[in-house]
Amino acid sequence: xxxxxxxxxxxxxxxxxxxxxxxxxxxxxxxxxxxxxxxxxxxxxxxxxxxxxxxxxxxxxxxxxxxxxxxxxxxxxxxxxxxxxxxxxxxxxxxxxxxxxxxxxxxxxxxxxxxxxxxxxxxxxxxxxxxxxxxxxxxxxxxxxxxxxxxxxxxxxxxxxxxxxxxxxxxxxxxxxxxxxxxxxxxxxxxxxxxxxxxxxxxxxxxxxxxxxxxxxxxxxxxxxxxxxxxxxxxxxxxxxxxxxxxxxxxxxxxxxxxxxxxxxxxxxxxxxxxxxxxxxxxxxxxxxxxxxxxxxxxxxxxxxxxxxxxxxxxxxxxxxxxxxxxxxxxxxxxxxxxxxxxxxxxxxxxxxxxxxxxxxxxxxxxxxxxxxxxxxxxxxxxxxxxxxxxxxxxxxxxxxxxxxxxxxxxxxxxxxxxxxxxxxxxxxxxxxxxxxxxxxx
Numbered sequence: 001x002x003x004x005x006x007x008x009x010x011x012x013x014x015x016x017x018x019x020x021x022x023x024x025x026x027x028x029x030x031x032x033x034x035x036x037x038x039x040x041x042x043x044x045x046x047x048x049x050x051x052x053x054x055x056x057x058x059x060x061x062x063x064x065x066x067x068x069x070x071x072x073x074x075x076x077x078x079x080x081x082x083x084x085x086x087x088x089x090x091x092x093x094x095x096x097x098x099x100x101x102x103x104x105x106x107x108x109x110x111x112x113x114x115x116x117x118x119x120x121x122x123x124x125x126x127x128x129x130x131x132x133x134x135x136x137x138x139x140x141x142x143x144x145x146x147x148x149x150x151x152x153x154x155x156x157x158x159x160x161x162x163x164x165x166x167x168x169x170x171x172x173x174x175x176x177x178x179x180x181x182x183x184x185x186x187x188x189x190x191x192x193x194x195x196x197x198x199x200x201x202x203x204x205x206x207x208x209x210x211x212x213x214x215x216x217x218x219x220x221x222x223x224x225x226x227x228x229x230x231x232x233x234x235x236x237x238x239x240x241x242x243x244x245x246x247x248x249x250x251x252x253x254x255x256x257x258x259x260x261x262x263x264x265x266x267x268x269x270x271x272x273x274x275x276x277x278x279x280x281x282x283x284x285x286x287x288x289x290x291x292x293x294x295x296x297x298x299x300x301x302x303x304x305x306x307x308x309x310x311x312x313x314x315x316x317x318x319x320x321x322x323x324x325x326x327x328x329x330x331x332x333x334x335x336x337x338x339x340x341x342x343x344x345x346x347x348x349x350x351x352x353x354x355x356x357x358x359x360x361x362x363x364x365x366x367x368x369x370x371x372x373x374x375x376x377x378x379x380x381x382x383x384x385x386x387x388x389x390x391x392x393x394x395x396x397x398x399x400x401x402x403x404x405x406x407x408x409x410x411x412x413x414x415x416x417x418x419x420x421x422x423x424x425x426x427x428x429x430x431x432x433x434x435x436x437x438x439x440x441x442x
Contacts, residue, residue, distance in 0.1 A: 108138060108139060108140030108141060109138075109139040109140050110136055110137065110138055110139070110190075111136070111137040111139065111194050111195070111283065112134050112135075112136050112137075112185070112188075112190050112192065112193050112194050112195075113134065113135040113136075113137070113193075113194065113195045113196065113197065113275070114132075114133075114134055114181060114184055114193045114195070114196040114197070114198075115131075115133040115134070115135055115196075115197050115198075115244070116129050116131065116132060116133070116172070116180075116196065116197070116198045116199075117129075117130050117131030117132075117198075117199060117200070117204060117240075118130060118172065118198055118199070118200050119169075119200075119201075120200050120201075120388065122201075122202075122356065122359065122385070122388070122390055122393075123359070123363070123384050123385055123388075123390070124384070125384050126173050127172055127173055127198075127200075128151075128169045128170065128172060128173045129151060129168060129169045129171070129172035129173075129180060130151055130169060130224070131151070131223075131224075131237065131240050132148065132149040132150075132151060132153075132168060132169075132184060132237070133146055133147065133148045133149075133237075133240065133241060133244065134146070134147040134148075134149075134184065134185075134188050134190065134193070135244070136188075136190065137283055137286075137287070139283075139286045139287075139290075140290075141290065142286075142287055142289070142290020142291060142292045142298060143290075143292070143298045143299070143300070144248070144287075144292070144298065144299045144300075145299075145300050145301075145302055146241045146244055146245055146299065146300070146301045146302070147188045147190070147302045147304055148237045148238065148240065148241040148301065148302070148303055148304070149168060149184065149187050149188065149237065149303075149304050149305075150168075150232075150233035150234055150236075150237050150303075151167065151168060151169040151233060151237075152167045152168070152169065152233055153167065153168045153187055153304075153305060154166060154167065154168075155167060155168040155170075155171050155183040155186075155187065156171065156179075156183060157170040157171045157174050157175060158174055158175055159174075168180075168183055168184070168187070171183050177196070177198075181193040181196070187304055187305065188302075188304050189304070195273070195274055195275050195279065196273060196274060196275075197271045197272070197273040197275060198271060198272045198273065199270070199271040199272065200388050200389075201220070201388075201393070202388050202389045202390045202391070202392040202393045203270050203271055203388065203389050203392065204220050205217055205220055205392050205393055206270050206389060206392035206434075207267070207270060207271075208220055209392075210266075210437060210438065211247055211251070213322065214319075215326060215349060217349040217352060217353075217393070217395065218326040218329060218330065218349060219316075219322060219326070221326075221329045221333070222239070222322070222325045222326060222329055223236075223239055223240050223243055224236070225239075225329055225332075227332075228328050228329050228332045229312070229314075229325065229328065229329075230312065234303060234307055234309065234311070235311060235312060237303065238301065238303060238311040238312075239312075239314065241301045241303075242301065242313055242314065242316065243316045245296070245299045245301060246296070246315070246316050246317050247316070247317075248299060249293070249296045249299060250317055252284075252287075252292070252293045253293060255280075255284055256281075256284050256285075256288060259440055260281070260284075261277060261281075262436050262437065262440060263437065263440065264277050264280050264281070265277060265433050265436070265437075266433050266434060266436055266437025266438075266440075267437070268280075268433075269429075269430050269433040269434055269437070270389060270392075270434065270437075272387070349395060350395070352393060353393060353394050353395040353396065356390060356391075356393040356394055357394045357396075357399055357403060360385060360390055360391060360394075360403045360407070361403060361406075363381055363382060363385060364382065364403065364406045364407060364410060366381055367379075367381040367382050367410050367414070368410055370414075371410060371413055371414050371417065375413075375414035375415075375417040375418050376414075376418065378410060378411075378414040379411065379414050379415065379418075382407055382410060382411055383411075385407070386407055386411060386427070389434075391403050391404040391407065404431065404434075405431070408427055408428060408430075408431045411424075411427045412424040412425075412427045412428055415427065
């Protein structure tokens with residue numbers, strides 16, 4: 001018997017096989033598209049990293065030294081990234097140790113000096129602790145630790161927790177210096193603060209100018225910047241600590257040299273401090289005995305509370321680096337604070353200088369009218385400006401001296417009218433010490 005196969009039935013039996021092959025083909029194509037997409041993403045990311053590395057170096061070449069910047073350094077805890085135009089001069093380094101918690105037991109003599117930058121407005125008596133540093137001198141080892149704390153670090157300012165005001169910066173303003181020192185030493189894990197030095201905006205400008213910076217106002221803006229240079233309060237406080245570290249090492253020999261007494265006296269006159277010439281000279285002598293000035297590595301930075309991040313190290317002793325950073329800060333403020341009506345930048349150094357001069361001149365003229373009949377009112381009008389050394393914000397030297405001398409004359413005369421010869425003499429001595437300081441610089 002012949003078995004005849006129905007052609008339609010045979011065709012029908014092949015249909016499931018064809019459908020199965022079609023599904024398998026679609027699945028393989030989908031997988032291929034997905035894998036290609038993933039591959040393209042990886043290539044894109046690699047290209048982006050490569051392009052960014054090229055962009056960061058401002059050159060079309062990435063030399064073999066680039067590999068060293070992304071691998072652990074066997075000799076140091078500091079890694080470097082090349083950013084400047086010159087391959088031999090990085091714009092900044094990275095510090096991966098200052099934010100870490102490193103438990104060290106030091107049993108020798110330690111002197112803790114609180115160095116505080118207060119954010120008090122011109123003529124205002126309220127003082128917020130904007131920059132918080134402790135210069136901890138390890139006398140027996142001949143080293144210095146700079147312990148730096150961001151301004152918004154949680155601290156007991158005496159407010160209800162719901163207010164969000166319990167920050168270190170608020171403690172100084174609301175509870176005073178003693179409570180501030182207690183919180184500062186607690187956060188830094190130190191037993192106490194032995195001495196302090198406190199300075200405001202104007203005083204900081206004066207010191208930066210004396211250190212040789214051509215535009216001290218813009219240099220201070222660099223050190224106060226939180227957003228322009230990347231990072232946040234942690235990077236900002238680190239920049240300040242690094243500036244202190246570099247300037248301290250650079251000028252150490254000057255403080256102990258023939259003109260050291262004049263330099264120290266002038267510095268003490270500018271800031272508010274309980275340090276004396278004798279105390280500072282004793283500290284310098286102890287450090288000198290231990291060869292402190294042999295290496296900048298004898299000054300270390302500790303950021304507290306500890307945070308495991310890498311900090312940018314800028315060379316503030318290098319004029320080109322400072323100029324480049326100043327341009328970044330200037331451009332930022334020009335875009336943010338341009339007066340659209342007048343078309344001028346309200347935060348330029350010249351504008352600030354003019355506004356400060358006009359305000360101080362107005363205050364002096366008001367005080368002059370009170371000196372004869374009400375000298376106490378004249379003192380009240382000028383005392384806060386005087387404590388702030390506000391004239392140091394006037395960039396033109398002749399105008400600065402003019403307005404400063406007016407302050408000296410009116411205040412000393414007003415104190416003498418009240419039979420307070422000691423205060424009158426102190427006012428005049430401040431002018432003498434300041435002149436001596438800047439004459440040395442010239």
